[in-house]
Amino acid sequence: MSSQKIIGIRFQKVGKLYHFDAGQVDDLVVGDFAVVNTSRGKQLGQVMGYIEDPPKPPRGTWKKIERKATSGDLALRQALEQKELAITIECRAKASDLGYEGLKIVASEFSLDSESIAILYNFDDQNVPDLTPIGNVVRETYPDTELDFRRIGPRDVAKIIGGMGACGMAVRCCSTFLTEFSPISIKMAKAQGVSLDPSEITGMCGRLRCCLIYEYEQYVEAKKTLPKRGKKVVTPMGEGKVIDLYPIREVVVVLIDGAERKRMEFYKEEIEPWDELEALRRKSEAPCDKHENGECDCGKQSGSNKAKTK
Structure with a gap:
C-alpha cells in the first residue's frame, strides 16, 4: 500500500475525476475544496474521495495539492x-x-x-x-x-450548455451524471431493437444517444439464450418461426404455422428447437442394425429384416 494520500478532485460539477497527492495537506475531507496546480494553471476543485488503491501515476509522480481552499478562494x-x-x-x-x-x-x-x-x-x-x-x-x-x-466536440457542448434531453428528461444525462463519454455505434441500437429513425436515436448534440450503451451488454447476453430470428421452433401451440425477440423479458415472438398464421409470444422455457426435436424423432424411427441374428430386444427390426418386410 502506498504511503501517499491520493485523492480524487473534480473541477466541474459533472466532470472527470483527477488524482492528486494530498500527503502535505492533513485537514482535507470529502466535500472540501482545494487549490491545485494543473497544466491549465492554478485551479479550484472539490475533493470527491480518497483513493485506497490508486493506479500508477501517468507521468511518474502525482501532482500535489497546494492547499485547502479558503473562503476567499471560493x-x-x-x-x-x-x-x-x-x-x-x-x-x-x-x-x-x-x-x-x-x-x-x-x-x-x-x-x-x-x-x-x-x-x-x-x-x-x-x-x-x-x-x-x-x-x-x-x-x-x-x-x-x-x-x-x-x-x-458536440457532446461536450451539450454537456456544458445543459437543457432537456431528446427523450424528454428535464436534464440531459451528460449534464446529470455522465463524467466521461463512451463510444456509441449503430449496432447498439440494432441489438436492442430500437428504431433506426434518426429522431429516435439521435441526441440533442446531433450524435447517437449516450443511453444506447446503458443496457447494450444486457441485451447481448440475454440474446445468447434465445433462438435467432427465422429459426423454426416447437411451441405449446404448434410449430412456427421466430419473428421477433424481447431479450430482457426472455420472450420469443413466433409466427405459428397454419392457415391462421397467428403471431404469439412465448417465454423461452416454453419453446424447443425444431431441428433438435426432429433429429431425435428420426433417430427413434431409424432401424436397428446392431443385432442381425434377430436377438435384438430394443423393439426395432434390423435394417435387413425391415427391408424384407417391405
Whole structure:
C-alpha cells in the first residue's frame, strides 16, 4: 500500500475525476475544496474521495495539492464566473459580426490566479475560421492574460450548455451524471431493437444517444439464450418461426404455422428447437442394425429384416 494520500478532485460539477497527492495537506475531507496546480494553471476543485488503491501515476509522480481552499478562494471563483460569462458573450457577438456561421463559442474558463483563460468553442468543419479577431476582443480587456482557444466536440457542448434531453428528461444525462463519454455505434441500437429513425436515436448534440450503451451488454447476453430470428421452433401451440425477440423479458415472438398464421409470444422455457426435436424423432424411427441374428430386444427390426418386410 502506498504511503501517499491520493485523492480524487473534480473541477466541474459533472466532470472527470483527477488524482492528486494530498500527503502535505492533513485537514482535507470529502466535500472540501482545494487549490491545485494543473497544466491549465492554478485551479479550484472539490475533493470527491480518497483513493485506497490508486493506479500508477501517468507521468511518474502525482501532482500535489497546494492547499485547502479558503473562503476567499471560493469568493474569487464566483467573481471569475461573472467575468467568464461576460467574455463568452463578447466573443459570441464578435463571431456573429464576422459572419462565422457554425462557430459556437461555448464557454470561457479562467485559471484561479487569472493568469490564463481558455475559450471553449465548437466548429463542425475541419477548416476553422481565423480566431484572431475574437482573441483580440479578449486581449483588449485582459492584455497580460495568456489566451488559449480550446476546441471541443458536440457532446461536450451539450454537456456544458445543459437543457432537456431528446427523450424528454428535464436534464440531459451528460449534464446529470455522465463524467466521461463512451463510444456509441449503430449496432447498439440494432441489438436492442430500437428504431433506426434518426429522431429516435439521435441526441440533442446531433450524435447517437449516450443511453444506447446503458443496457447494450444486457441485451447481448440475454440474446445468447434465445433462438435467432427465422429459426423454426416447437411451441405449446404448434410449430412456427421466430419473428421477433424481447431479450430482457426472455420472450420469443413466433409466427405459428397454419392457415391462421397467428403471431404469439412465448417465454423461452416454453419453446424447443425444431431441428433438435426432429433429429431425435428420426433417430427413434431409424432401424436397428446392431443385432442381425434377430436377438435384438430394443423393439426395432434390423435394417435387413425391415427391408424384407417391405
